[in-house]
Amino acid sequence: MKKYLLFLLLCTGEYTFAQQIAPLTVEKIMRDPKWMGTSPTNFRWTGDSKTLYFNWNPDNRAKEELFKISNSSTKPVKAAEKEDEKLLGLNYIYNKDKSLGLVEKSGDIYLQNFKTKKETRLTNTMDRESNPVFLTNGDVAYQLGDNIFQLNMKTAETKQITNFVKGKAAGRTPAKPTTEQDSWLKAQQTELFDIIKKRNAETRNGGARGGRGRFGSSSSETKSLKSLYTDDKFLNGVVISPDGRFVTYKLTAPAQNNRSTIVPNYVTASGYTEDIPGRTKVGENENISQGFIFDTQRDTVYAIQTATISGIKDIPDFYKDYPKQLDSLKKKNADRPVNFFGPIWNESGSTGIMVATSADNKDRWILKLDELTGKFDLIDRQHDEAWIGGPGISGFYQGSTGWIDNNRFYYQSEATGYSHLYVANVSTGNKKQLTSGKWEVQSVQLSKDNSTFYLKANKEHPGITNLFKISVNGGELVQITTMKGLNDLTLSPDEKYVAINYSYLNKPGELYLQPNKAGAKAIKITESTTAEFNSYKWREPDMVSFKNRYGADVYARVYKSDKPHPNHPAVVFVHGAGYLQNVHFGWSTYFREFMFNNLLADNGYTVIDIDYTASSGYGRDHRTGIYRHMGGKDLTDQVDGVKFLVDKYGVNPKHVGLYGGSYGGFITLMAMFNESDVFASGAALRSVTDWAHYNHGYTSNILNDPFNDPIAYKKSSPIYFADKLKGNLLMAHGMVDVNVHFQDIVRITQRFIELGKNNWELAVYPVEDHGFIEPSSWTDEYKRIFKLYENTLKK
Template identity: 50%
Template sequence: MMHQLRLLGLLLAVSAPALAQTPAAPAALGPLTVDKIMRDPAQWLGTAPSSVYWSEDGRRILFNWNPDKNRRDSLYQVAPTGSATPRKVSWREQRTLPASTGEYDASYTRKVYEKDGDIYLLDLKTQKTRRITNTAERETEPNFALRGKLVSYVRSQNLYTWDPATGETTQRSDFRKGSKPSNGQPNDKSERYLRAQQLALFEVIRQKDQDRQARERQQKALAKLRPKAIYIGQQQVSNLQLSPDGRYVTYTLMQEPSSEKVALVPSFVTASGFTEDISTRTKVGAPQTAYELGMYDVARDTTFVLGYRELKGLDEQPAYRKEYQLPAKAPMPADSAKAAATAKKEKPANELRRVQPFGPFWSEDGQRAFLVVRSTDNKDRWIVALDPAAQKITLLDRQRDEAWINGPGIGYGAGNVGWLPDNRRVWFQSEETGYSHLYTVDVTNGQKKALTSGKFEIQKAQLSRDQKTWYLSANATHPGEQHFYHMRLDGGPLQQITTRTGANEVTVSPDGKTLAVRYSYATKPWELFVMDNKAGAKMRQLTHSTTPEFESYPWRDPEIVTIKARDGADVYARLYRPANAVAQGPAVVFVHGAGYLQNAHKWWSQYFREYMFHNLLVDKGYTVLDIDYRGSAGYGRDVRTGIYRYMGGKDLTDHVDGAKLLTEKYGVSAQRIGIYGGSYGGFITLMAMFTQPDVFRAGAALRSVTDWAHYNHGYTDNILNEPYNDSLAYARSSPINYASGLKGALLMCHGMVDTNVHFQDIVRLSQRLIELKKENWELAVYPVEDHGFVEPSSWTDEYKRILKLFETNLKPAEPASGGSGAGTGAR
C-alpha cells in the first residue's frame, strides 16, 4: 500500500509541470487602459508582414514577419498558391539567397546585385549564381554596361567592369585626391635659372635628369593603356556610370562646405557611465554641398564639367524676395515682429542659382540620354536631353513651383523617370495640373503628352517587364484609398485590379501573372494576400498576424468626414464618436506628424498606438477628430504646399475650423476641447495653445519643433526658405515667438537623445516660459528615447500623462486645484 502511494505521488509530481504548461484560453482584452495598449505590440497585437518580394523564379513570396513574438522580425517564405503555412527561412538558407534588390539586363535573363559588399551575377534561366568579387574592400552600385556585355561596379570611388566571357576586370576611372603634381619644371624665374645652371655645370645631374625623362616617357606610354588620372582636390565622387558605347565615364562631384557647425546631442544614460555626445546635423541655412556633373571622354582622354547657364529660368529669383521691398503683410505679435526685425530690405541680386544634376539616364539602344536637374532651392526641376560629345543640354520640360517641388513619384531627387521602349520618349511624373500624373516627352521634337489626368494622384508607376502595360498605384476612387491599376502604354482609361476598400500595396511576380498584396483596412492591420493579376480576381490570405487578445476588442471604424475650411477648401478627417455621447461633452483633436503625411484614410494607421488611444478616449466619452490638415499628403499640390512660408497658418486654422465643426454639428462643448500630437503635431499643438487659447483648453505637445530656425535644412528650407533670406516666415512660424499667449494647461514631452528635433528645442522654450512667468505647463523628459519612442515603458508613461491632462482639464466643471493637472513631469 505504501508502495502504491509513493508511485501515485511520483506520477503526480511528474504530471504537474505538464498540466501547468497547458496553454489557457486567450484572455479577452477587456476595458482599454494605457498600460494594455502601450505594451510591446509584438507581444499582444501581432507583427504585420513587411518588405515583401518575390523569389526570382516566382515560386515563393518572401517577407519579414514575427509570429513567434521574438525581439526582431525574421525572413519568411510562402508559396503563392497558399497551400502551405509560411515558413521561416533559416540563416543558412538566407546566405544562399540572392539580394532582393539589384539590376536586370534588358531581356530580364540576368540580374546583378551586391551582397555583403561583393558583387554577384544571377542567371535567371538556370538560377545559377557567379561571384564576381571577393575582396576585403566593399563593391557597390552593380549594373550592366556596354548594352549588357559587361558588369560594372564601384570600388573606392572608382568604376570597374567585369567581362563574364573572359573573367577580365578593367578599371575604368582613376580619381585621385589632391592636385595634379607638377612635371618637375620650376615655375619661378630664379628657380629656372638655377636649374639650367646645375644642368650646365654637372654631368651627373644631366644624366640623372635624362634618366628621369626616359622613365616619364615610358610611364606616359603605359598610361595610355590605363584610365586618365583625374585629380579632384577634396571633392567626393558618386554616381559613376559607363555610357552604353563605352566612350564616357560620367560622375557627380560633391564639394562639402569648408566649415559646418554640427549640433551635438548629449546622451546621459549610457553603458559607460559617462555623458556621451552624439554628433547630429547642421541647422537650416548652413552651407550645403555643391554638385557638378563631370564627364571623362575616353576617346579624347579629357575631362569636362557640364554647365547649365542656358537653362531657362536659372536666374529667376523666388517671388517671396519681392516682399522684402515692402512692409510685412502678415500680422505678428510683438515677440514675432521683434524676431523679424533683422529682415533684409535690399533688392536681391539677379544671380544664377545653384543646381544638382541627376543621371544621365541612357536609352536602351544607347543613342540618347537625359538628365534631371534641380535647383538647390527646390523651386525648379528641368528635364534636359544630353549630348555629351557637344557638351550640350536641351530643355525637354520645366516644372516651376514658387513653393517647392515634391509629390508622389517626384520627391527631392530624380524622381520616377525612364525611357519608353521606342528609345525616343522619356516618361516622368509632374504636378503640373496640381496633382502628380504621368507624362511623356519626345526628345526629337519636344512634344509632351499627359498619360493620366484627374483630381487624384499617381502614387507609384512602373512598366511591366514586357513594356506593354503600365502598373500604377493611385487614389482615384477616394483620397483615403489606394488601389492597383493597369493602363495601356500610350495612356487611356485606368483598369482597376484591386477592389477591397483600404490600401493595397502590390508586388508583381516575375512572370507578371500574380500579385502579392499587402492589404489593410482601418480596423485591420496589414496582412499578406495573393491574387491573379487581373480585374475581379479573388484575394487569398497568406498570413494571420493579429492575436486573439487584440481581436477580442471591437475596434472602431472611424468615419471619414470633410471640414469646410474658412477659405472654402475641403479638409478630410477621421471622426471617432461615443455610442451614447452626452450633450456638451469633451473632445480631443489629434494632429499627425511629419507634415507631409496622410492619416485620414481607410487603412491601418501607422499611428496605431494613437488609434488605440482614441478608442480608449471614446470609451471614456470623448469625441476624437484626426485631421489631414494643409500640408498633408494624398490631396495634391495645393494642399501639400498650403503651409509655404507660414507653418501655423492654414494648417492651424484647419484645426480651429475642425473644433468649430465639433461644437456646431456633434454637440461638443466649446470649453472642453483638447489637442495633442507629436513632432509636427507637437508644433501645431504649441501654436494652438499659444495663439488660439480660447479654442483649446489643454494640449500635449510631444517631441515638438519650437523654433524652425533650429531645425534641419533639407525639410525646413523648402517650406520657409533660409532664415537669413526670409526671416518673416520664420518669425511667424515659430511657437517660441508666441509663448506669451499661453492660457490653458500645457504638457510637453521630449526624448533627451532626440537626434531629429533636438532636446535643446524644448529646453529653450521652457526657459522662455519661465521668463514669461507662465505656471500652467509641465515638461516630462525621457532620458533614453530618440525622436520615435521605442520602450513600452516610455510610451506608457507619456500616454498616462496625456490622459491625466485631458481627464483633469476637460472632464470636470472646474480644473483640479494645485496647478494645471498636466502631469508630474520635471519642469
C-alpha cells in the same frame, strides 16, 4: 450534477464576457505592441516567382521569423532562413534581350545566364566591385573604388577606364572647360601637321622618343591613362555611358564653417554624460557640386554647363518682401546652384537624361544631355514658387523616372495640381499626360516588356489606395485590386501575382495574394491579431469631410462616444510629420493613438483626427498651403474641425483639448498660443518650438532660409507667441531626441519662466529619442495626457 455543470458553464461564460468588455487602460494599450499581434512585413519573391517570403511572428516570439508560401499552396510555413534566403529574387541588371543578368553579391560581380541557369563569378577580390552594367558591345563595366573598369566578355581582358586621383596635380592650374571650338581646332592641327601627329604618338607611347619601358619592353607597351584630379572634393555619381565612351561624375566641395549640434546623453552605461553628434540647423552652408564629363575617345574632361538650363537665373518671388536683397540678386544675375541626378541612359546609349533640382527648392528639370558639349536641351520644367514635391517627385533623388524605349522617357509631375504620369518623346519634344484627375499616382512600376505601367493610386478616394495598370501609350486605366482600405503591393517578377499588405480602419495589415488580373479575388493568407486584441470592439471612426474657411475640402476621422460625458468634451488629435496622411481607410501607423482615441471615446470624449493643410494625398495646393506660414492654414483647419464637431456632433466648444507629437506637437503649441479661446488644454509631445533650430532639408522647403526670410520664421515659430498661453499645457520630450532636440523644449520653457507663466508642465524622458521605445515611457506620457483632459475638460 447537471445543475453543478450548468453553474460552471454560467460562471465560465460570465468570466469570458467580463474579459471581453474589460475597459481599455493606458497601461494596457501602451504595452509592447506584440500584445496586439505582429503583422507580416518585408514581402519578397523568388526569382522564379514561385515562392513569396515574408517576416512574421504569429507565435509572439522574441523576434520575427522567416515564412514562405507558394502560389500553389498558400499555407504559411516556416522557412529555413540560411537556405531559403539564397533563393530570393535579386535585382539583376539585364542585357538587351534579358537573357543575361548582372548582380553584386557581397562586393563581387556575378553573371547569370537565364537560359542555361548558370552563374559565373566575374570578380573575386577583397575590394568591393559595384554598379555593374552591360555595354552595348556586350562587355561589362563596373566600379571598383572610385574607378570604372571594363571586362571584355570575349577575351576576359579587364581594362581600366578612369583614373581618378585625389588631390591636385603639382603646379597645376585649373583647366578651363573644353568647348566644341577647342576640340575642333585640336583636331584640325592633328589633321594638318605631321609633327603634331608624331608628338601625339610619342605622348601616347610614354614620353621620350626612342625610350624603352620596364624590363626592356618598348614604350608602346607602357600604359597611359589620363589622371582625373578630384582636388579636395568628394567624388560621387560616377556613370559610364552604354557605349563606354563617356563617364559622367560629380565633384562636391564640402560645406565650410558649419557647426553641428550635440545631444547630451545622461543615462549611460559608463555613468558619465556622453555626447551624441547631431545635425546642422536650417540655413547652414550646403555642399556645392559640379558635374563633369570625361570623353575617353577625345581624352578630355569638361564641365556640365548649368548656364544652358531654362530659368537658371530666376529669383524666387518671396524676395519681393526684401527689396535690398532683391536688388542685390538682380545685380549679381548669377546661376542658381543645382543638384544633378543621372544621366539615365537609354538602351542604345544614344541619349542621356539628367534630372536637376534647384538648391532653393523651386525648380525641377528633365534635361537631355549633349554629352559632347555638356549642354542641355529642356524636356520638362516644373516650377513651384512654394517648393517642388509630391509623390514620385523629389529634390533628393531622381524620382519616378525611366525609359520606355530609346525615344520615350517617363516621369511624374504636379503640373495639373496632382502628381500624374507623363511620357516625353525626346526626339520630337512631344509630351503626353497618361493619367489625370483630382487624385495622385503614388508609385510607378514599368512592366518587364515595357508595355504597361503598374500604378498605386488613390483614384477612388484620397484614403483608399489600389493597384491600376495603363498602357505606356495611354488609354484606359484598369483597376486590379479592389479592397477598400490601404493596399501596399509587391508584384511577382513574372508579374502574374501581387502580394498585398492589406489593412482597414480597425484591422492591422495582413497578407493577401491575388492574381494580377482585373476582377480577380484576393485570398487572405495570414491571421495575426491576438485573441486579447480581438476581444475589444475597435471603432470604425466616421470618415467625414468638411469645408474649411478657405473653401477647401478637409478630410477627418471622428471617434464617437456611445456615452458622451455631460460636458460633451472633445479632443483633436494632430498627426505628425506635416506631409503625412492619417485619414485613410487603412490601419494607422499611429496605432497607439488610434487605441488612445478609442479609450477617450469610451470615457465620454468625441475625438477628431484631421488631415489638415500640408497633409499628403490631396495634391499640390494642400501640400504647399503652409508655405512661409506653418501654423497658418494647418492650424485654422483644426479650429474649423472643432466648429464641425460643434455643429454635427453636439460638442461643447468650451471643453475642447488637443494633442500631437513632432509636427503635431508644434501645432498644439501654436493652438494653445494663438487659438486659446478654442482650446482649453493641450499636450505637445516632442514639439518643434523654433523652426530656425530644425534641419535644413525639411525646413528650407517650406520657410526658405532664416537669414533670407526671417518673416516666415517669426510667423511660424511658437517661441515668438509663448506670451499668449492661457489654457493648460502639458509638454513631453525625450532628452536624447536627435531629430527635434531637447534644446527646443528647454528654450521655450525658459520663455515661460521669464514670462511668469504657471499653467504649464514639462515631462522629460531621459532615455527616449524622437520616437519612444520603452512601454514605460509611452505609459507615463499618455497617463499624463489622460489626466490633463480629465482634470480640465470634464470640470
